[in-house]
Amino acid sequence: MxxxxxxxxxxxxxxxxxxxxxxxxxxxxxxxxxxxxxxxxxxxxxEGDQNRVIAGTLTMVYDHHQPNLTERVVEIQHHAHAHVLAATHVHLDHHNCLEVVIMKGRSAELRTIADQILSLRGVKHGKLVITTTGKDLK
Ligand code: NI
Missing domain, CATH: 1.10.1220 (Arc Repressor Mutant)
Incomplete structure (x- = not known):
């Protein structure tokens, strides 16, 4: 038992x-x-090897009227510029934005960036999807 x-x-x-x-x-x-x-x-x-180099996409929905939120999201991405390959932003409606951030780097680093963004007040939903860089797969 x-x-x-x-x-x-x-x-x-x-x-x-x-x-x-x-x-x-x-x-x-x-x-x-x-x-x-x-x-x-x-x-x-x-779980998983924190040092493994991976590719990942962070998808998030947030309210851009939340004070300072847009600035914080941009600031975190600038700080992590070595890992952020691209970001796409669409305006879902008057309040809500959908953003996808494409990243590459060590697993632990991408998780840290994702956690910094997802823990911000005003981020309604988000998820980091981790995938392989393809190098280890045939
Ligand atoms: Ni927007």
Missing amino acids: PDLVRTGLSLERDLLEQFDKTIAKRGYNNRSEAIRDLIREHLISE
Whole structure:
């Protein structure tokens, strides 16, 4: 029997209702197992050789009316100019921007850049997708 720990979390009612609906569709019988799977997925995505040179795309949606946010996003990318190959920005509507930043560098470095941006207030969603540079694949 694994050593189980009970924990609690606070979140918006709407968010929890949406979560319950989506996990029911995917066949989960209970919320705990769905959250355990999310945690495992997160842990796997954090694994790997931190020194391996990878390519990655950071996709994010943010509200450009959030004070200083656009400036901070640009500043972080300038600071990381050696790793940022390109960035594309589209205006989704009056408030929301979608930006994709294409990067290449050591795994740990790209994660740091992504975390700096994703943790900014006003960034609504974002994800770093890591892929190979292709050199190690035939
Ligand atoms: Ni925009």
